[in-house]
Amino acid sequence: MSASTSASGRAGGAASSDTAEGRVYNVGGADWDEIVAAAGEPGDRSGEERMVINMGPQHPSTHGVLRLILTLDGETVTELRPVIGYLHTGIEKNMEYRTWTQGVTFCTRADYLMPIFNETAYCLAVERLLGISDRIPERANVIRVLMMELNRISSHLGGIGPLGLELGASTVFIYGMREREKVLDLFELITGLRMNHAFIRPGGVSQDLPPGAIEKLREFLAVMPGKLGELRALFDAAPAFKARTKDVAYLDLTGCMALGVTGPMLRTAGLPWDLRKSQPYCGYETYEFDVPVRDTCDAYGRYIVRMDEIDQSLRIISQCVDRLVGKHPGNDPVMIEDAKIGWPARLALGPDGLGPSPDHIAHIMSQSMEALIHHFKLVTEGFRVPAGQAYAAIESARGELGCHVVSDGGTRPFRVHLRDPSFNNLQALPAMAEGGLIADVIPAIASIDPVLGGVDR
Amino acid sequence: MVADRGELTFHVRREHLPAVARRLRDDPALAFEVCTGVSGVHYPVDQGRELHAVYHLLSITHNRRLRLEVSAPDADPHIPSLVEVYPANDWHERETWDFYGIVFDGHPALTRIEMPDDWKGHPQRKDYPLGGIPVEYRGATVPPPDERRGYQ
Numbered sequence: 001m002s003a004s005t006s007a008s009g010r011a012g013g014a015a016s017s018d019t020a021e022g023r024v025y026n027v028g029g030a031d032w033d034e035i036v037a038a039a040g041e042p043g044d045r046s047g048e049e050r051m052v053i054n055m056g057p058q059h060p061s062t063h064g065v066l067r068l069i070l071t072l073d074g075e076t077v078t079e080l081r082p083v084i085g086y087l088h089t090g091i092e093k094n095m096e097y098r099t100w101t102q103g104v105t106f107c108t109r110a111d112y113l114m115p116i117f118n119e120t121a122y123c124l125a126v127e128r129l130l131g132i133s134d135r136i137p138e139r140a141n142v143i144r145v146l147m148m149e150l151n152r153i154s155s156h157l158g159g160i161g162p163l164g165l166e167l168g169a170s171t172v173f174i175y176g177m178r179e180r181e182k183v184l185d186l187f188e189l190i191t192g193l194r195m196n197h198a199f200i201r202p203g204g205v206s207q208d209l210p211p212g213a214i215e216k217l218r219e220f221l222a223v224m225p226g227k228l229g230e231l232r233a234l235f236d237a238a239p240a241f242k243a244r245t246k247d248v249a250y251l252d253l254t255g256c257m258a259l260g261v262t263g264p265m266l267r268t269a270g271l272p273w274d275l276r277k278s279q280p281y282c283g284y285e286t287y288e289f290d291v292p293v294r295d296t297c298d299a300y301g302r303y304i305v306r307m308d309e310i311d312q313s314l315r316i317i318s319q320c321v322d323r324l325v326g327k328h329p330g331n332d333p334v335m336i337e338d339a340k341i342g343w344p345a346r347l348a349l350g351p352d353g354l355g356p357s358p359d360h361i362a363h364i365m366s367q368s369m370e371a372l373i374h375h376f377k378l379v380t381e382g383f384r385v386p387a388g389q390a391y392a393a394i395e396s397a398r399g400e401l402g403c404h405v406v407s408d409g410g411t412r413p414f415r416v417h418l419r420d421p422s423f424n425n426l427q428a429l430p431a432m433a434e435g436g437l438i439a440d441v442i443p444a445i446a447s448i449d450p451v452l453g454g455v456d457r
Numbered sequence: 458m459v460a461d462r463g464e465l466t467f468h469v470r471r472e473h474l475p476a477v478a479r480r481l482r483d484d485p486a487l488a489f490e491v492c493t494g495v496s497g498v499h500y501p502v503d504q505g506r507e508l509h510a511v512y513h514l515l516s517i518t519h520n521r522r523l524r525l526e527v528s529a530p531d532a533d534p535h536i537p538s539l540v541e542v543y544p545a546n547d548w549h550e551r552e553t554w555d556f557y558g559i560v561f562d563g564h565p566a567l568t569r570i571e572m573p574d575d576w577k578g579h580p581q582r583k584d585y586p587l588g589g590i591p592v593e594y595r596g597a598t599v600p601p602p603d604e605r606r607g608y609q
Contacts, residue, residue, distance in 0.1 A: 088571040092556075093581050097602040128462050257490050257517075260545025271517070278520050390462055391513050391524065393493070402513060404496045417496035419513070424494060427548050456571055 050078075053438075057086045061166045061442045064452030066426075068441070075437050080430045084423075087456040095416045099382030100126055101343065103413055105198045107403075110418055111454025112195055113158050116151040117396035118418065118454075119200035120144055121403040124281055124392035126202040129385050129407050132336055139324070139332040140204035141283045146217075146320035147190070147199065148282075148394075149313040153224075154183035155397035156306040159449035163303065164235070166442045167244050172234050179227045182220055189213055192354065204335035207347050209324065217321050224314055232307060245300035249432040249444035252297045259428045263399025263421050264305045265448065270295035275395035287316050299447035306449075339374050341383050382411040398422055398449060418457055422450040466524040471536045474527050478542045481514060481523070489514035489523060492543035495550055497557035499582045507531040508559050512539065512546075529559060538564040556581035 017024055056067035065086035071079035091110050095103040107122045108115040127133045161176020184194040190213055191197040191206075199206050235241055251261065253269040266273055274291040276284040292308030294301035335342040348357035364372040387409040393402040399421030406415040425448050433444045459466040469477050481489040491514070498509040506528035514523045529536050538561035539546045550561040551570040558579035561567055569576060578585055589601030599605075 085569075085571040085573070090580065090587075093587060094602070097587055097605075128464075131462065258544045260491050260493060260543070262491075273517055279522075388462065389466075389511070389524075390464060391522070393515075393522075400493060400515075402493055404511060404513065406498055415496075415498045417511075419494045419496070423548065423552075424545060427545065 055441075057083075061445070063162065063445055063450055066445070066450065066452055066455075068429075070438065070441070072438055075439070077433055077436055077438055077441060080433050080441065082426055082429050084426070084452070084455050087452045089453075089457065091457045092416050092418065095413050097412065099411055100202055100385055100413060101382055103416060104201055105196075107416070107418060108196050108198050109453065110457045111396075111398070111401075111420060111422060111451045113451045114151050114155045114397050114401075114454075115195055115197050116144075116147045116200060117394060117401050119198065120148060120282070121392055121394050121396070121401045121418070122405070122416065123200050123202045124394065125390045125403040125405040126385065128390040128392055129388055129405060130202070130341065130383075131386070132203065132338070132341065135336055135338070137204055137333045137336065138283075139208070140334045140336075142320050142323050143205050143209065143334060144200055144282045145284065145287065146317055146324070147187075147205075149316045149320070150183050150186055152313045152397045153310050154180045154187075155449075156310050157183070159397075159446070160231070160303060160306055163245075163299075163443065163446035163449075164241065166446055167241055169234070169238055169241060172231065172238075172241075175227075175231050175234060179224070179231065182224070182227075186213075186216060186220060189216055201335070201343060203338070203341045203343070204333070206335075206343070208332075208334045214321060214325055217317065221314060221318050221321070225311075228307065228310060235303070242300060244439070245298065245303060245443050245447070246296075247298050247300075248436070248440045249299040249302075249447050250297050251428055251432050255428065255431055259431065260424050261399065261428050263396070263425070264302050264309065265425060265428070266399065267292065268294045268301040268305050269297045275393060275400060279393070281392070281394060287319050289313075289316050299443040302447040302449075340378075343378065384409060384411050385413075393419075396421060398451070398454075399425060418454075420454040420457065422448075422452070422454040423457075426450045426455055464522065464524060466526055468526050468528075471527050471529055474525070475537050475539065475542060477525065478512075478514075478539050481525075482542055485518075487516065488518040489516045489521075491515040491517060492539065492546055495539070495546055495553050497553040497559055497581065499557055501583045503528075505530050508534050508557055510536050510553060510559055534558055535560045535562050537562050538567075540564055555579065558582065 051072040053070045053072060054067070055070055056062040057065040062068065067083040067086065069081040069083060070077055091106045095106045098106065103122060104119050107118045110118050127136065157176045157180040161173040164172025164176065187197065188194050190209055191199040251265065251269065253271055256266045256269045262273070270293060272291045272293045277291055289312045292305050292312065294305055346357045346360055347354055350358065364375050385407040387407050389404065389406040391402055391404045393400050401421055402419030404417040404419065405413060408414040429444060429448060433441045481487045493513045493515055496511045498511060500507055500509060508529045508531060510527045512525040514525065527536055536559055538550055540550065541563065548570060550564050551567060553559050554561060554567050555569045555571050556579055568574065572580065587603040589603065591601060592599045
């Protein structure tokens with residue numbers, strides 16, 4: 001409780017002070033009735049119950065360290081100011097001090113719920129600068145698409161589950177996290193890590209699928225539709241969920257376009273804009289899938305669009321699996337065949353864990369001096385990227401994820417900028433929540449599905 | 458005007474930026490409805506035009522992209538704001554002010570967004586050190602990243 005300049009005797013739990021704007025009551029967990037009683041003093045203009053509430057940055061319903069400053073008139077939000085920056089880690093600045101390949105390890109940590117997308121956007125931009133976009137091996141592209149769609153599923157489940165939790169449906173949260181775990185298990189099998197993979201590299205991917213991955217993917221494809229059905233049934237059986245999301249957090253197409261909102265939010269406003277269809281990359285034009293669209297512009301529609309997108313992702317994954325079987329892992333390259341760019345060492349499981357394969361070590365240490373020099377130069381110095389700039393955009397789970405990369409011709413990026421969809425879409429929160437009830441702010445945030453790691457970078 | 462690697466860049470004088478952007482947005486033959494933000498770049502060696510603001514425009518109607526690049530000298534880091542034309546640029550311009558110190562004239566509330574309000578300096582400028590401490594590991598010392606050997 002802060003000290004008061006002129007204490008109000010009746011305000012019990014609240015200290016009040018007279019300011020230029022009138023009398024201000026500082027409340028910290030006091031009895032509301034007492035505040036209202038104190039506010040009703042004669043000559044006191046604050047009877048209109050205008051309240052300024054600080055929500056976050058440590059609040060379980062703000063999806064991370066997001067802080068909101070809410071001005072309330074009764075229960076109605078009259079003004080909402082999002083405050084961000086609590087998770088700023090200087091990823092873009094750090095990338096300027098590492099080689100182009102090391103940059104992947106940094107950008108993957110930006111939006112930590114969709115690491116694969118961050119890596120892919122960055123790598124596509126670097127590949128465009130290198131002029132090697134057409135020379136990425138087919139198998140690497142299929143694995144990229146496979147990983148991105150898996151990541152879309154895990155990210156959407158990580159958005160839908162908490163939406164339920166914040167509206168009081170904790171079972172939905174547990175189910176969502178449980179299904180998400182299945183994707184993370186696949187990530188662990190394929191990349192070795194559950195997040196922060198650094199798996200997609202400029203020129204391809206870091207390694208091929210391990211033995212047994214295809215079987216695991218098929219298992220996943222078999223069980224997932226049933227699990228999603230369970231999740232849908234849980235939501236559909238909850239009238240409270242529909243009542244709290246339908247016609248809530250409304251943002252129409254005009255608002256979306258003006259605020260640069262992309263992704264599921266834009267598609268819920270009725271525009272079937274999906275970069276996978278309109279500006280395909282990584283061979284998306286060769287896959288069959290639909291773009292789910294709704295025109296309800298509300299939180300419920302965004303939930304439906306995300307669920308439908310998971311179904312479409314499963315379709316794409318099954319096509320990826322079909323393309324990957326029949327080929328012989330190890331024979332088809334997953335990294336560009338250019339000794340100046342492609343990472344030289346293939347990973348293999350040795351007696352002391354995962355490391356460069358014994359064949360490769362034997363080759364560079366006792367057979368080829370050139371190979372040793374190449375290995376040494378690439379690993380310590382890295383490759384050089386021709387000067388210039390490039391912007392690559394992909395359809396991530398949350399919308400357009402762009403990566404603007406500038407090179408001065410050196411072995412390190414001169415500038416990397418991630419245009420993160422969460423950062424942009426979060427701007428739309430005041431437009432969606434002002435004028436509504438304070439309770440509706442929560443589904444509004446959840447329907448944007450911002451990840452503060454991506455917002456702040 | 459530069460066309461490179463399949464991307465088109467317009468270098469625009471800063472005083473013409475709002476007019477150019479408005480025309481790009483409103484002309485039906487251009488129709489760049491969405492601005493996907495602004496990205497600052499600091500070129501300390503580019504005397505007289507050290508600070509660059511790079512805008513990426515997207516036309517959903519025509520499915521095209523375009524890049525606008527505007528520069529300002531370090532001594533007079535002012536560029537007109539595009540928030541009037543593209544409200545989406547609100548936070549992006551605040552971020553660029555925060556990290557590069559580019560003042561976007563006409564922005565409704567140009568305050569820091571990522572760094573604390575009382576922060577000194579603009580951290581993504583090239584003359585701003587990355588910082589860090591040397592790390593000792595098994596007797597060897599690894600210097601902080603910005604003091605390590607470079608291969609420029």
